[in-house]
Amino acid sequence: MENALILFGLLFLFSVMFSKISDKYGVPALLMFLAVGMLAGSDGIVGLEFDNSQIAANVGTIALIYILFAGGFNTSFKEVKPVFKPGLVLATLGVVVSAGITGLFAYYVMRLPVLESFLFGAIISSTDAAAVFSVLRSNATKLKNNLAPLLEFESGSNDPMAIFLTMTILGLIGIGVLPDYFTLFSNLALEFILGGVMGYGFGVIIPSLINRIKLSHWGLYPVLLLALVAVLFGVTEKIGGNGYIAVYMAGIFANKKEFIYKKNLVGFFDGVGWMMQIFIFLTLGLLVFPSELPEVALYSFIMAVVVMFIARPISVFISLIFSRYSKKEKFFISWVGLRGVVPIILATYPLSAPGVQNSQLIFNTIFFMVLISVLSQGTTLKKGARYFGVVELGSNDPISLSHIPISYNHLKQFTIGKNSKIIGKNLTELELPDDFLILLAKRGNEYIKAGGSFEFEENDLLLILCDNEIRYQKVLEIYQF
Template sequence: MFLEAFGNDAFVLLAALLLIVGVIVVKFSHKLGFPALVLFILVGMMIGSDGLGLVYFDNAEIAQLIGILALVIILFEGGLQTKFSTVRSVALPSLSLATLGVVITSSVVALAAMLVFDVTWYEAFLFGAIVGSTDAAAVFAALKERNIKAKMGATLEAESGTNDPMAVFLTLSFIQLIINENTSIWVLVPNFFWQMGAGLVLGLLLGKIASASINRINLESSGLYPIFSVAFALLTYSITAFIGGSGFLAVYVAALVIGNSELTYRYSIFQFNEGFAWMAQILMFIILGLLVFPEQLFTTEVMLSGILISLVLMFVARPVAIFLSTLGMKYSQKERLFLSWAGLRGAVPIVLATFPIVAGIENGVLFFNVVFFVVLTSALIQGSSISYVAKKLHLVGPKKDTPHHSIELISIGKANAEMVQFKTNEDTAVVGRKLHEIPFPTRATISAIVREDRLISPHGETEIKSGDFLYILVSQKDKESLRKLLNEKNVHAKSS
C-alpha cells in the first residue's frame, strides 16, 4: 500500500490532495446539479484497495467514530443556520415526520427486507430502521442555494435535523433485541421517552449555557470563539450520550438556541462552522467510500437487492410515510409528492449500517453493502432531480440570496460595538429613503452597502433600495434600537 511504503509524509500529501479534490468536486457538483456526496464516496472507493490501492481500510469501528463526529459537526452547523421562525412554522409536520414517519418508513422497508433477504423479523426491522431516516448532510447540501419553496425547504431541513435520533434509537434497539433474546420490546418504550426527553432538555440547557459563555468570555483572539462553539457541540453530544439520551437531538437543539441568540463574533463562528462542516462531510464520505469494497458491492445479489429496496423506499415507503404523517395538515398533494421525492438518504444510514457489523450481527456485512447501494441510488436519482421535480410541481421559490460578503470588524468581545448585517426587502420601512432621512441611533454608522454584489460607499444622499445588504457599526447599547428601526415594515407598500 502507498501509505505503508512512504509513511507519514505520504499521509499528509494524500490528505491535502483529497481536500483539494473534495473542494473541486463540490464546485462541479453544483454546476452539474449532482450530489457531492456521491462523488466523495467514489473518490474513497477509487483510492481504496479495490481501486488504485493507495489505502487499505476495513475498520468499521473507526469509520463509525469518524461518522459520528462528522454528523455532530454537520448537525451543529445546520442548527446554527436555522431560524426559530422557520422551525416554528413547520414544527408539527416535522415532528410527525421525524417520529411517525421514520417508524412507518422503517416498517414498510422491513416488510420488503423480509421478502428480499429471507431473515427474521427483528433483522428485517433492523434493516428498515437503518434506512428509515433522511440524512441531514445530504438534505442540507442539496437544498443549499437552491430556490425551493421556503415551506418545503424548512420542512425537509427540520425533519432531517430531528429524525436521526429516531433512526439511531430503532437501530440500537433492534440490535439489542437480536443479541439478547430475553429483552422485551416493551422495555424500549420508556427508553425512547428518556432518550428524546434528555436530548431535548440538555440541548436547550447547554445551548443557553454556550450562548452566555461565548458572550461573556473575553478571549485574546477572535479565532478562539468558533473553536469554543465547536467544543460546546461535542460537549453537548457526549454528556447527553453518557446519560443515555439522544446526543444528536441535543446537538441540533443546542445549535438552534445558539444560532438564534445574540452572539459576539457571530459571523466568524458561522463561517468557521460552515467550512468545518464541509471538511467533515468530505472526510466522512471518503472514509465511508474506503470502507466499502466494490468487488463486494457490485455483485448480482447486492445490486438486485439494493434496486428492489430502493424502489420500495422511493415509491412506497417514503410516500406512505409522508401522506400518513401529514394527514390533516396544510400540505397540498403536490407538496406531499415533493416531500416524498426529496427524502434523501446519505451518511446516517451508512454510519448506522456499521453498527450491526461492530455488534457481530450475522447479516451485518450484507446489510452494509445493500444500504450503501441504496444510498448511492437515492443520491443519484433523487438528489440530482430535486430542482427538476420542484419546477414540475410549481414549488420553486425566489432565488436565494446568500451574502458572500459578510464582514465583522469588531465585536463585543473587545469593544462595546459590533458590525450588524441587514438585508432589506420591499417591505422594509427604510427602503426608498435617503440616509440623512433615516433616524439612526446616535452611535450607529453605516459603513458599507452591498448592492447586486457591488460595494457602495454610503453618504447622506444615498437612497436605500430593496435587496441592499447594509453593514452598520453600532454600539451595543443602541443595537436594540437599531434592530427595531430596521425591522419596521413599510405600511404604505403593504396597503398599496
C-alpha cells in the same frame, strides 16, 4: 508521515475540486466524496487497505455531531418554529412506518430472517442531515410554504429514532429475548426530552457566554464553541438523553440571538460541516469494496425503489395526514427523503455485532442504496420542485432596495453620556429591536462601523436609523442610553 500527509491532503483536494462537477452538472457533492474514497480504497486506484468498521463508526459519530450542529447553527429559528410539529411527527412516526414497510419488503425480497429484515428497515429508515443540508443549500431554488425548513428539521431530528430502532433490534438479535415495551418507549421518550432540554439550555447559554467572556483573540471563539458542542453531546448521552438532538437544537437556539462574531462563527461552522462531510464520506468510501457491489445490485435497486416510491411516501402521507400541506407538497417531501451518511454508519454496526448472519450483505446493500438515492433524488430536486409546483415565484429575482423609503427624518444622532448604563457593553449584549439600527459611531476623530463586538464608551456619537419616533425614545429609555 510525509507520505500520509500528502495522501490525506490530496484526497481532500480532489474532493473539493470534484465539487465543481457537482455545481456544474447537478451531481450531489456527497457522491463525489464517496467516489474519491472508493477510488482510493483497496479495490481502487490507490489501493489503501481499510476494513475497520469500528473506526468508521466512531469517525461517523464525531462527524455527525458537528454536521448537525452546523446545520442547526445555520438555520433560522423563525423558519423552524412553524414546522416544528409536522417535522417532529415525520422524525418519529414517519421513521417507524418507513422502517416497518421496508423491513417487510426485505423479508420477502431479500429472504432475510425476520429480525434482520426489520434491522435492515431501521438502518435505512431516516433521511440524512448531511445529504439534505448539502442538496437544499447548494440549490438556488426557493421552496414554498416553509418546505426547506421542514425537510432540514426532519433530517436533523430523525436520526435518533433510527438509531434507537437499530440498537433495539441488534439487542434482540444478540439476546433473542422480547423487550419490555413500556421500558423501551419510556427510554425513547426520555432520550427525546432530555436531548431537547439540553439542546435548548446550551443554545440559550452559548450567545450570552460568547458576549460576556471577552476572549483576547477572535480565533479562540471557534475553539470555545467546538469544545462546548463536544461537552454538550457527551453530557447528554451520559445522562440518558440523545446527543444528536441536543447538538442540533443547540445550534438552532444559538442562532436565535445576536452575539459577537456571529457571522464569522456561522461561516466557520459551515466550513467545519463541509470538512466533516468530506471526512466521513471518504472514510466510508474506503471501507466499502466496490468489487462486492455487483452481487447486491439487484437487491439494492429493488429496495431503493421500495423506499423511494412506497415506504417513504406512505410514511409522509400518514405523518402529515392532519397537516396543511397539499398532496403535491407531500409528494415533493417524499421525494426529498435522501439517504446518506447515517444509514451507512448504522450499517457498520451489524458488522461487529453478535448473531447477525447477513451483516456484510446488509452493509453492501445499504451502501448501494445510498448511492442510488443521492444520485437519483439529489440530481432531480430542482426538476421535482418545478414538477410538483412548490417553487416560490420570483425566488431567483434580484433583490431591489428601491422600494424601501429612507429619509433624513429616520436618521438620529445621540451622544452617550457619562452616566449611561451601556458604557462597557458591546452591541450584541443589548439585543436591540430590528427596526433600531446603530449604523456608525464617531469616537474622537475616528468613525467606527458598529458591528456586534463594538463596545460603547462615554462621548461616543451614534448614528441611528429608526423610522418610529416613539420606538426611538422608548429604546433609549429601556436600554438607558
